[in-house]
Amino acid sequence: MRWTATGMLAAMAVIFFTTHGLVGDHPAWGYVNAFAEAAMVGGLADWFAVTALFRHPLGLPIPHTAIIPQNKDRIADTMASFLRENFLTPAVVARRMAGMNVARAIGDFLVASPERGGEDARSRITAGAAELVAELLESLDPDRLGNQVRRGLAGQLAKIEVSPLAGRMIESMMAGRRHQPVIDGLIRWAGLTLEDNEDTIRAIIHERVSAVLRWAGLDKTISANVLDGLYKLLAEVLVDPDHPLRHKVEEGLTKLAQDLQHDPETRGRVEELKRELLANPAVAVWWMGVWERLRRSLIRRARDAESGMGEEMRSALAELGAALKQDERLQLQINRFARRTAVGVATRYGDQIVTLVSDTVKRWDATTITGRVEGAVGRDLQFIRINGTLVGGLVGMTLHFITTVM
Structure with a gap:
């Protein structure tokens, strides 16, 4: 789009200089020359405006240019404030969540037919969950985890x-x-x-x-x-x-x-x-042996596609999806829980979330923020240049008509 807008500007310049000497030969050339002249001016003005958002035009340090790089910290704070005031307030989150049936959506996703990708979705969930369980059990210290579980069980039994x-x-x-x-x-x-x-x-x-x-x-x-x-x-x-x-x-x-x-x-x-x-220390030794066998068995079953663990999890997910889809009381409870959780997150962590956004943008250098913003909206900004060229040409031709008639 940048090449298109620049090409139109160059074409207007060629037409203007080509027709400048032909204006006296026929009245039509005057309109063409006026259109090209005004289009060239409009195209250049919009090129300057669009370029000034992201960098200094032609590298010249003209005041109030390179607006985004020079004001990135203020833009970051403004973005964070806008996000906080319009999206992460408890009232907005509660109002938005009130119209959502989260439980029903989860149920539809879990019980979707194979043609709609339901089986693949359940398989991906179970495979990911099984691998997560295996990696978690492998990454944690077996002795420390086993002792923590033992102490937890012993504490509950003591009560x-x-x-x-x-x-x-x-x-x-x-x-x-x-x-x-x-x-x-x-x-x-x-x-x-x-x-x-x-x-x-x-x-x-x-x-x-x-x-x-x-x-x-x-x-x-x-x-x-x-x-x-x-x-x-x-x-x-x-x-x-x-x-x-x-x-x-x-x-x-x-x-x-x-x-x-x-x-x-x-x-x-x-x-x-x-x-x-x-x-009794003997009980602790016995429990650690039981825990180690249990841990290894879980890891083996999680990674073994033939163990049946995946099929059991898929069946459980399908049953859960059916319950979420059909049981209105369960939907009400889960939706209420989801709404309260979302409102609680917005209330407790809203400031931290917007601070994360603000700090992240502030850490970007000028090149990074320019590239990201320009990549997101640059195509539409080039349409501004194209429209400026065409509108400028039409205005120039109109003014030529008015001055000629008068």
Whole structure:
């Protein structure tokens, strides 16, 4: 556009000098010469005006030229003030956000069909999120992060009184008869433990009986009878849901549940045990091992396209989008949250934002700000030169007509 405007100015100059000697030959040449003369003047005036915005015309230090480079600090402050007063005030942000359904827009984006790029969008979001998670887990100090997580969990556990929760859990299990499989499992475990330790039991009985019984070989008979009796007792308890021993166990569980909830001494012992457990170095070592395996597993799954993590995240995003699109109550809550957040950002950080704009522009040198502003509006400014050339020519031709007639 600069070359076009300059070419028109040069063409007017050629026409003016060419027709200057032909004015007396025919009246039409006078109009042509007047048009070219005035167009040349108009084009030069607008060239000066446009150039003076960005630099000194012809490099001459004429006053009030190179306006933008010489006033860039004032322009920066003016831009910041305009932005603050017209865009970042709480009232303007709230009014603008009131007419926006942010939740619905997010929902439409997340559930868009593959033809509209919805699947690609979800894939890009999940891929970016997965890579971000992996890089975050890799960049942070594993030991420090693991210790921070452990301390956070320990702090939360320290605030929770475990005894009442455990008591209510036992009561709930017994009310729904869900404790029976636990008792069955304990009985089977006792049977297996007894079977694995038969030799130990026989040795204990052998040592405890008198020497006469050992000399008569009755210790082996006693051991066999004791073991058989224990196996028979465990089998009876296992198959009989109304066995007295089961009732004894249930009575013990019921009392334990009550003590955990209402007995200060029992609750105190449980809390003390909890504190000792949390302070035990072995627990910290165990947790760090668990955390490291968990961290490596998350990194591996995040980077592995075949792990299914991406598909799970895409499905979750699609479900979230459907909920945002269809649930008006959820939309209302999210839109209210978004509006309050935007207003809060404008209120708390509006001055910092405009200061960032102002400081950034002030740090630009004259060449940078000139190039950026001229690149943004320079094309339209060249139209000013073109229009000035044409309008000037028309005015010159009109004045020639008026002077000729009069």
